[in-house]
Amino acid sequence: MKELYEEESEVYETKAGNRDINNNEISYECDFSSNEEITSKEIADAVHDETKRDMMEEHGDVMNESQREMLDSDETKDHLNVISSQEYVDRFEEVPFNVVGHCDKEGNIFIKDISMPVIEHVSVHETMHLCADRQEINMENGDTKLVSGLRETTFHEDGRITDKNEKINEGITEMYTMRELRSQELDDASESIVSYPEARVWAERLEKLVGQENVEAAYFGTDKKSIEREFNRLSGNDESAWNRFSKDIDVVENSQDMDEIRHAKERLFIQYKTIYMNKYMG
Amino acid sequence: MSVEEIIYNYIVEERHIEYSDKKKLEQGIIHYVEDNGLDAMSKNMDDVQKRQLIEAFIEPMFNVSEEARVYFENYDLLMKLKLLSNRLLDIAEMTYRGKSTDVDVAQLKDELSYIVDQMYNDESLRKNVDLEVSECLLDLDYIMGITDKMSIRLSRRVKVI
Numbered sequence: 432m433k434e435l436y437e438e439e440s441e442v443y444e445t446k447a448g449n450r451d452i453n454n455n456e457i458s459y460e461c462d463f464s465s466n467e468e469i470t471s472k473e474i475a476d477a478v479h480d481e482t483k484r485d486m487m488e489e490h491g492d493v494m495n496e497s498q499r500e501m502l503d504s505d506e507t508k509d510h511l512n513v514i515s516s517q518e519y520v521d522r523f524e525e526v527p528f529n530v531v532g533h534c535d536k537e538g539n540i541f542i543k544d545i546s547m548p549v550i551e552h553v554s555v556h557e558t559m560h561l562c563a564d565r566q567e568i569n570m571e572n573g574d575t576k577l578v579s580g581l582r583e584t585t586f587h588e589d590g591r592i593t594d595k596n597e598k599i600n601e602g603i604t605e606m607y608t609m610r611e612l613r614s615q616e617l618d619d620a621s622e623s624i625v626s627y628p629e630a631r632v633w634a635e636r637l638e639k640l641v642g643q644e645n646v647e648a649a650y651f652g653t654d655k656k657s658i659e660r661e662f663n664r665l666s667g668n669d670e671s672a673w674n675r676f677s678k679d680i681d682v683v684e685n686s687q688d689m690d691e692i693r694h695a696k697e698r699l700f701i702q703y704k705t706i707y708m709n710k711y712m713g
Numbered sequence: 714m715s716v717e718e719i720i721y722n723y724i725v726e727e728r729h730i731e732y733s734d735k736k737k738l739e740q741g742i743i744h745y746v747e748d749n750g751l752d753a754m755s756k757n758m759d760d761v762q763k764r765q766l767i768e769a770f771i772e773p774m775f776n777v778s779e780e781a782r783v784y785f786e787n788y789d790l791l792m793k794l795k796l797l798s799n800r801l802l803d804i805a806e807m808t809y810r811g812k813s814t815d816v817d818v819a820q821l822k823d824e825l826s827y828i829v830d831q832m833y834n835d836e837s838l839r840k841n842v843d844l845e846v847s848e849c850l851l852d853l854d855y856i857m858g859i860t861d862k863m864s865i866r867l868s869r870r871v872k873v874i
Contacts, residue, residue, distance in 0.1 A: 597870070
């Protein structure tokens with residue numbers, strides 16, 4: 432895989448031009464500036480390394496030992512691959528021409544080198560997932576539970592798959608991503624790309640309601656209970672409040688039915704109002 | 714004071730965000746308030762409390778002011794893209810899991826084309842949806858069996874770690 436990056440010798444910024452998605456055609460106005468010292472892959476790696484360093488510094492105290500060891504390793508760079516547009520098209524000729532990137536069967540992410548903000552944004556976002564608490568738990572009943580941040584996906588023995596906190600987890604990932612992009616002064620990357628906007632905004636609200644330390648402990652650490660406990664307590668000791676909240680965020684982000692989304696948004700605002708009033712208005 | 718007025722004043726007077734189309738902004742705010750049930754749920758509050766609550770609720774949307782302007786001015790169009798995008802992702806997930814999908818893919822492609830055509834006339838809006846449109850295109854080809862490459866969001870959904 433490595434030879435793919437070494438051939439890159441230019442760093443460039445692109446501005447998307449006219450697109451016709453029916454014909455999968457795209458035209459770009461490109462301002463090329465030769466730069467032999469640093470390639471796009473190297474920029475993605477640098478952003479990746481800085482993100483890992485910052486997250487270890489800011490949240491390392493809630494991470495477990497094996498997570499810190501993994502993040503200390505250089506091998507994490509293998510996860511992200513940035514290749515030139517030409518090479519991308521040649522190598523993945525079946526992929527539509529105006530696609531930015533994709534994931535292969537092994538989970539490797541390939542990003543087309545068409546826009547630095549996209550590369551930087553995706554690199555920080557994926558690195559953030561890597562920094563989140565990650566566990567694979569074999570349950571006594573034969574189920575397997577995969578944990579990534581707040582998200583818990585359970586593969587049941589009978590073939591069912593259940594997912595918890597999928598979208599609020601993406602929102603929190605994106606919230607930390609945006610902060611990290613700004614901290615690295617990557618303004619274009621933070622301002623020009625919107626990813627999971629509703630869930631990210633809810634993540635910001637959540638942090639204000641239950642406290643930064645509880646969100647941090649659940650996302651980067653293994654303490655998933657404190658956030659739920661505080662949310663439920665502020666909801667008037669309603670034990671099912673967190674689960675309803677999390678499910679409604681999934682509905683808002685995943686549903687194809689506008690009425691269903693509206694009802695979920697209304698319920699979310701009622702919960703927000705209850706907690707906000709309990710916390711800030713006595 | 715209505716919730717719509719609170720949001721409008723917050724955008725224009727508090728945040729000093731310059732709108733590019735006042736009518737579109739007002740329309741977007743009306744539909745946003747309606748969809749979130751903001752008006753109905755804050756009816757019995759006094760003006761001070763209502764303003765405090767609503768401003769706190771929308772404040773996180775303004776970390777990137779350009780994003781917030783684009784969001785409100787194009788609220789309806791963004792919702793249409795969101796619904797279609799979610800549909801494509803669900804079908805792509807079913808395809809991944811080997812479940813049968815009885816859908817007219819050509820029609821979905823036309824729908825995407827129609828929405829994107831309207832969006833790509835506006836450079837700020839285009840930048841906001843580029844990544845999502847890209848993911849939609851890859852999901853479409855994945856559904857049609859043209860590629861076995863997954864969009865990043867599909868991979869994130871089905872693989873977790």
